[in-house]
Amino acid sequence: MYCFLADLLTKTRPKWARPADPRRHLSDAQVLTTALVAARYFGGNLALGKRYMEQHWGQQSLDKSGFNHQLPALADTLAGLFATFGRMLKA
Numbered sequence: 001m002y003c004f005l006a007d008l009l010t011k012t013r014p015k016w017a018r019p020a021d022p023r024r025h026l027s028d029a030q031v032l033t034t035a036l037v038a039a040r041y042f043g044g045n046l047a048l049g050k051r052y053m054e055q056h057w058g059q060q061s062l063d064k065s066g067f068n069h070q071l072p073a074l075a076d077t078l079a080g081l082f083a084t085f086g087r088m089l090k091a
Contacts, residue, residue, distance in 0.1 A: 002033040005028075009028055009029055025066070034046070034049050034053045034059070034067070
């Protein structure tokens with residue numbers, strides 16, 4: 001899922017989406033993957049999803065505040081990615 005999101009973000013990042021900030025500990029794809037894993041496997045519990053990704057996938061640790069700051073900023077990006085993916089499937 002991470003590779004898919006990273007590639008899709010790289011290839012089809014909407015022009016209105018904020019550019020990736022190199023100072024952040026986690027990439028946009030890592031944050032979105034963690035949120036989707038939490039939604040699918042942990043009933044939306046972001047803390048459990050974050051801990052799972054850190055333990056099983058070697059994702060860098062990010063404090064709760066930093067993660068919760070990055071995630072809402074990506075809501076429009078995620079919606080745009082789903083719309084783009086839907087258009088790709090229709091084509």
